Amino acid sequence: MSAALVLQSDFGLSDGAVSAMYGVARSVDSSISIFDLTHDIPPYNIWEASYRLMQTIIYWPEGTIFVSIVDPGVGSDRKSLVVKTDSNHYIVTPDNGTLTHIDHSIGIADAREIDEEVNRLPRSGASHTFHGRDIYAYTGARIASKAISFTEVGPAYRKDSIIKLPLHRARITDGLITGLIDILDIRFGNVWTNISRELFQQLGIEYGDKLKVTIENQSKMIYNHIMSYGRSFADIPVGEPLVYINSIDNIAIAINQDSFARSYDIGTGSNWLLSIQKAPK
Structure with a gap:
């Protein structure tokens, strides 16, 4: 067979x-x-x-x-x-x-x-x-x-x-977790990172916490805002951004019922860095 x-x-x-x-x-x-x-x-x-x-x-x-x-x-x-x-x-x-x-x-x-x-x-x-x-x-x-x-x-x-492309591991430094934008969830425009759930949990973040998210491309700031950590899209009002765990157990960013990638012209690869830390209260 x-x-x-x-x-x-x-x-x-x-x-x-x-x-x-x-x-x-x-x-x-x-x-x-x-x-x-x-x-x-x-x-x-x-x-x-x-x-x-x-x-x-x-x-x-x-x-x-x-x-x-x-x-x-x-x-x-x-x-x-x-x-x-x-x-x-x-x-x-x-x-x-x-x-x-x-x-x-x-x-x-x-x-x-x-x-x-x-x-x-x-x-x-x-x-x-x-x-x-x-x-x-x-x-x-x-x-x-x-x-x-x-x-x-x-x-x-x-x-x-065997030829390898540059691939940087996600890491935590002084309460700031940084990784790559690995890929886009193309149809819905969600941004998928290489930050694992296990690494993310080391920050002690709970559902509902506010997070500061920044995205850079070749040292140019593309995005720098506060958003919530949600279990699913239903936790966030329509049109609002959130951090969530995607289907392969990594951290992802989305806008509920909109395209985050299209809204901010986001790309993928080793030059696209995303950082997350707890937002100051």
Whole structure:
């Protein structure tokens, strides 16, 4: 029985690119179950691709194969990898930083460089701009269908050679907790941080407490206001901001029934810092 194959990309669904990857996978083994993580990663946004993998992967059965293609360096000398995670999942992706959050939060057990002479779609021509179809979907499907084993992907690749994006740990200093804006809850515009619930609780904050929240981007102040800590959106009047615990047990910021990210033009990544402390009484 084949493993599930989960696809992620920045391709969108307005043309045939994703369908072509489905077709390649089905041509390897027509019984493969194929699913979409998302194809709405903003173009070239490796950081978001990295986060979405981490957000999703642990909820899938062990042995699931993930193919992630956000590949602005396609056709260059960047490497193509398959990694086995400490959670016993597999990820097929370019070595361009896409594995950053996985390495940090879950761990990488082993890595292989794809031998592109062997693991490439037959009769795929001389194109060097669609490795998502010709190499990644093809290789992922071959692993999922057990046509090849993990070790048959290609030569071993040193884990410490895998490219990582800058990723700073959340920390507490003198009653001030600081972390990154990791990602946006896109549909609702909520801001998700890398500040864990466990770290946040070290401040001794209770529901209903007032908090001072600041957001900076490259040392420029973007937001600096007082808001409440709530259990859920229902704790706060419509239109008011709140701090809350999100669905992956990290600290998040929202406006009840509005978009915090759109209201303040918030972005994500290692340059976006968010700090929280108890507001003075």
